[in-house]
Amino acid sequence: MAQVGIFVGTVYGNALLVAEEAEPLLVEQGHQVTIFEDPSLEDWLRYSNDVALVITSTTGQGDLPDSIAPLFHAIKDNLGYQPTLRYGVIALGDSSYDVFCGGGKQFDALLQEQSAQRIGDVLLVDATENPEPEEMTSPWVEQWAKQIS
Numbered sequence: 001m002a003q004v005g006i007f008v009g010t011v012y013g014n015a016l017l018v019a020e021e022a023e024p025l026l027v028e029q030g031h032q033v034t035i036f037e038d039p040s041l042e043d044w045l046r047y048s049n050d051v052a053l054v055i056t057s058t059t060g061q062g063d064l065p066d067s068i069a070p071l072f073h074a075i076k077d078n079l080g081y082q083p084t085l086r087y088g089v090i091a092l093g094d095s096s097y098d099v100f101c102g103g104g105k106q107f108d109a110l111l112q113e114q115s116a117q118r119i120g121d122v123l124l125v126d127a128t129e130n131p132e133p134e135e136m137t138s139p140w141v142e143q144w145a146k147q148i149s
Contacts, residue, residue: 001029001030001031001032001149002031002032002050002051002086002148002149003031003032003047003050003051004026004031004032004033004034004047004050004051004052004053004148005033005034005036005039005043005044005046005047005050005051005052005053006019006022006023006033006034006035006036006052006053006055007036007039007043007044007052007053007054007055007056007068007071008035008036008037008039008055008056008067008068009054009055009056009057009064009065009067009068009069009103010037010056010057010065010067010068011057011059011065011066011067012057014057014092014127014133015055015056015057015065015090015092016035016037017133017134018055018090018092018125018133018134018137019035019053019055020035021134021137021138021141022053022055022090022137022138022141023035025138025141025142025145026141026145028145029142029145029146029149030149031051031145031148037067038067039067039068039071040070040071040074041071041074041075041078043071044071044074044075047085048082048084048085049084049085050085050086051085051086051087051088051119051148052085052086052087052088053087053088053089053090053144054068054087054088054089054090054104054107054108055089055090055092055137056068056089056090056091056092056103056104056107057092057093057103058091058092058093058094058097058099058100058101058102058103058104059103060097061099061102062097062098062099062100062102062103063102063103063106064103064106064107065103068103068107072106072107072110075110075111075114076110079114080114081114081115082111082114082115082116083115083116083117085111085114085116085117086116086117086118086119086148087111087116087117087118087119088118088119088120088122088123088144088148089104089107089108089111089118089122089123090104090122090123090125090137090140090141091103091104091105091107091108091122091123091124091125092104092125092127092133093124093125093126093127094126094127094128095126095128095129096128100124100126101124101125101126104122104124105122108122119144119147119148120140120143120144120147123136123137123140125137
């Protein structure tokens with residue numbers, strides 16, 4: 001089974017709640033999981049040959065939250081090529097804003113540029129339609145967990 005690092009970008013705690021809901025679902029399927037609330041590049045590098053799950057909300061302007069923006073910039077500025085990394089993205093957003101799920105979309109685009117291997121599709125969760133995001137994210141995580149074995 002896989003070593004999974006969950007990298008959380010949150011403003012009001014919803015992304016962290018999703019991560020905390022995802023952890024036992026992954027563990028049930030035999031994966032070893034660690035959640036990083038203020039992830040560093042060093043944390044990220046531990047999973048370069050394993051699996052990363054990015055769960056991030058989006059600020060009003062379509063940007064990444066302060067808790068994960070430094071990691072994003074460190075990856076962008078220092079890594080460049082990550083072909084052995086497998087990853088998934090859960091993007092939380094609000095479709096009433098101009099840039100819907102921009103934080104997660106940015107992270108996915110960066111990892112795609114760096115040749116990381118995305119497992120499954122990016123999950124876009126709209127807060128206006130899903131005030132309790134785990135109703136959408138938990139079934140996605142269960143399916144995703146089967147793909148990373």
